[in-house]
Amino acid sequence: MSEVEEPMRLVHLLRGLTVELDLFGAEFASRNGLHPTDLRALIHLLDAARAGEVVTPGRLGEALHLNSAGTTGLVDRLERLGLIRRERDPQDRRRVRLLVEERAMELGQGFFGGLIGDLLAAMGRxxxxxxxxxxxxxxxxxxxxxxxxxxxxxxxxxxxx
Amino acid sequence: MSEVEEPMRLVHLLRGLTVELDLFGAEFASRNGLHPTDLRALIHLLDAARAGEVVTPGRLGEALHLNSAGTTGLVDRLERLGLIRRERDPQDRRRVRLLVEERAMELGQGFFGGLIGDLLAAMGRxxxxxxxxxxxxxxxxxxxxxxxxxxxxxxxxxxxx
DNA sequence: GCAAGTATCTCGCTGAACGAGAGAATAACG
DNA sequence: CGTTATTCTCTCGTTCAGCGAGATACTTGC
The missing domain is CATH 1.20.5 (Single alpha-helices involved in coiled-coils or other helix-helix interfaces)
Known part of the structure; x- marks a missing residue:
């Protein structure tokens, strides 16, 4: 085994890990009637909520590389599923704030909760x-x-x- | 900082890294007129080619969680782009072998090459x-x-x- | 050689995302 | 203030990836 073998294996490991995580997310999503995009949006929204940041459709679309039309569709979908709620910003009434519902947090917990627990346990070793x-x-x-x-x-x- | 802070940061780092890699792939893909699925397929095909394995549309579709119709569409796309070639298996003429063209390897090199080089360099430290x-x-x-x-x-x- | 099995492809459809642009509210400037 | 520019969101019509169902082509076993 040469000197470069080891780092190269690490590169593949890294890639394999991202693929696994991706598949895990995709499977969880379809199991809950969500599209991969919906799950990514939810993750973004939950992160922002935890950080106390306000998310608008514009910001969300930007983060996910969607144009305004796609973003509207995404928000419609999430709202129809009862995962988020739209609310006009009283300060600047052009804006719409996206508020995560209780159900979304539970869903996020279901997605991450178990996995994070397992990851932490493995790190404990x-x-x-x-x-x-x-x-x-x-x-x-x-x-x-x-x-x-x-x-x-x-x-x-x-x-x- | 408590005892659980550090592992938790690691979890977030890990997730952030996969997101970054994902975005990198998506941007590279759209820059080359590919869909995310096309890039994933290409990666799978290149890996298989390097390992000397024969890939058929069936296997590819299974790996990517596509049904047969979607797989045909994907293979059509890749073939139209000149990245792969279909060839009936002489042994079992029901099967079709997917052969990667030179161009696909170059594309893969363009995608991975630079990034892998940078990753290896960083590992060298x-x-x-x-x-x-x-x-x-x-x-x-x-x-x-x-x-x-x-x-x-x-x-x-x-x-x- | 005929039935059952396997691999691939065709057809019609759904729906996510796109480009363009309309609508609604706020900001800026004279 | 009122008029114009700007900013944010949503609507409309379209494109195209992927789905379900089923057709087609080839192989294998009886």
Missing amino acids: FEPGELAVARRFLEAMAEVVATARQQERAGAEAGKK | FEPGELAVARRFLEAMAEVVATARQQERAGAEAGKK
């Missing part, structure tokens, strides 16, 4: 020092991907004539 | 022992997700009446 290494590692990888994404974006801009 | 820890960590996480996925599947089966 590592030394604190090892977890610190894992964290540094993940942070380094995340930064690389984020940087690559920006370069990709820059390339897209340039290629647009 | 870690000690061998640290990389071993990262690997054990990722393997543990992957296993948890895979297990959770099977449970989810089992639940889906049961819930199906």
